[in-house]
Amino acid sequence: MNGSRLTILFPAVVLLALLSAGCQSVRPQVHVDAPPVGDDDLHRSRLEESTSRALFHFAMARLVGMDGDLAAAAVSLEKAVAADPDSAYLLVTLAEVYLHLDEIDKALRAAENALIADPELLQGHLLMANLLSVRDDYPAALDHLEEAARIDPDSERIKLQLALFYDRVNEMGKSLAVLRALIESSPDNSFARLALARAYRKTDLDVLAEQAYRELLGINPHSFLAITELGGLYAEQGRREDELKLYHDALADNPRDTRLRHRLVGVYVEREMLDDALAQLQVILGQNPDDPTALRKAGLLHFEKRQWPVAADYFRRLVESDPADAQARYYLGISLEEEGLWQDALAIFAEIPPESDVFEDALIHRGYNLHKLSRTADAVELLENHRERLSSRAEIFDY
Numbered sequence: 001m002n003g004s005r006l007t008i009l010f011p012a013v014v015l016l017a018l019l020s021a022g023c024q025s026v027r028p029q030v031h032v033d034a035p036p037v038g039d040d041d042l043h044r045s046r047l048e049e050s051t052s053r054a055l056f057h058f059a060m061a062r063l064v065g066m067d068g069d070l071a072a073a074a075v076s077l078e079k080a081v082a083a084d085p086d087s088a089y090l091l092v093t094l095a096e097v098y099l100h101l102d103e104i105d106k107a108l109r110a111a112e113n114a115l116i117a118d119p120e121l122l123q124g125h126l127l128m129a130n131l132l133s134v135r136d137d138y139p140a141a142l143d144h145l146e147e148a149a150r151i152d153p154d155s156e157r158i159k160l161q162l163a164l165f166y167d168r169v170n171e172m173g174k175s176l177a178v179l180r181a182l183i184e185s186s187p188d189n190s191f192a193r194l195a196l197a198r199a200y201r202k203t204d205l206d207v208l209a210e211q212a213y214r215e216l217l218g219i220n221p222h223s224f225l226a227i228t229e230l231g232g233l234y235a236e237q238g239r240r241e242d243e244l245k246l247y248h249d250a251l252a253d254n255p256r257d258t259r260l261r262h263r264l265v266g267v268y269v270e271r272e273m274l275d276d277a278l279a280q281l282q283v284i285l286g287q288n289p290d291d292p293t294a295l296r297k298a299g300l301l302h303f304e305k306r307q308w309p310v311a312a313d314y315f316r317r318l319v320e321s322d323p324a325d326a327q328a329r330y331y332l333g334i335s336l337e338e339e340g341l342w343q344d345a346l347a348i349f350a351e352i353p354p355e356s357d358v359f360e361d362a363l364i365h366r367g368y369n370l371h372k373l374s375r376t377a378d379a380v381e382l383l384e385n386h387r388e389r390l391s392s393r394a395e396i397f398d399y
Contacts, residue, residue: 011198051084058080061074070097088118091114095114099127104135122151142162150192160179193219197216199243223259228252265277281294308338330362342372363386
């Protein structure tokens with residue numbers, strides 16, 4: 001839940017399913033009132049015509065929506081709603097399309113109208129909670145989410161969202177109560193257990209947080225989030241050996257978990273245990289010799305240790321696998337430069353394109369290498385030709 005939008009209802013693929021509902025013999029709930037007693041055939045005919053128009057435009061929305069053209073789908077749905085303005089189904093579908101088009105004001109109005117048409121519409125309350133959370137109006141969003149939980153009291157997904165929203169408004173007591181009840185009714189719900197551990201941690205109940213993480217790992221021993229967050233808890237408490245043991249035990253159980261091994265590399269680097277970090281990177285590269293992240297980290301660590309030939313080898317492998325990697329090319333050039341391989345370094349720096357973030361630094365290094373090759377006039381000409389671009393670099397004038 002790191003983004004500003006808490007998607008509760010209909011990810012894009014589900015939205016397409018809504019628009020394709022007709023393919024599954026699920027018709028939109030087009031509202032048709034029973035005609036008053038004694039109404040004539042003309043009134044009945046107009047109602048049927050209105051229903052037909054709504055169904056036609058809904059079908060058009062479904063077709064263009066399945067092609068990914070949500071803007072066109074919105075236009076067709078607007079026409080369907082105009083034909084039958086009291087259809088909660090059409091209104092909530094239109095609101096969801098507006099949401100995916102980032103037209104939040106229109107989405108709110110359509111969702112509100114859907115709930116006016118049907119106050120018990122579950123999708124309407126979920127969508128309103130989503131839209132209000134986009135506006136950071138979590139108290140109002142909670143009202144709708146609580147209504148959704150009342151309408152569908154057995155939905156674990158809604159309960160979990162409710163707990164997370166309580167967390168957002170710092171009603172941690174309610175959040176913890178919902179999560180505990182959810183876990184009691186569904187002990188294997190890993191998402192609820194992770195949320196409970198985080199809630200305990202947020203409220204400084206570290207002992208309970210550790211217990212919750214451990215219980216989650218008992219159910220799902222390969223949970224990357226549970227392992228790394230528990231490791232972070234140990235780090236905050238200064239329990240460094242417990243943190244390392246946690247990672248090593250997890251890797252012993254699942255040695256090919258590259259993400260976890262990369263995290264262990266990060267722990268070693270944070271503690272300046274560079275040789276241990278390099279040992280873990282060798283394991284990763286033994287499993288996948290082309291892992292770009294491992295190659296980059298290994299190159300930078302050897303660079304830090306001033307082991308220039310080894311660092312150059314890793315950066316060269318990166319450049320070979322991705323010629324557009326200007327950062328790798330730049331560090332390769334510096335490594336060669338530190339070895340005194342002026343001509344090789346010059347050639348590498350010259351390959352860095354002008355649009356790269358390191359182009360200006362590469363220019364300075366090119367001038368330096370030209371000077372080392374006794375081509376000082378060429379160095380001066382190079383820097384003079386790029387004086388405007390380098391004008392913000394004070395050191396260039398001294399150089």
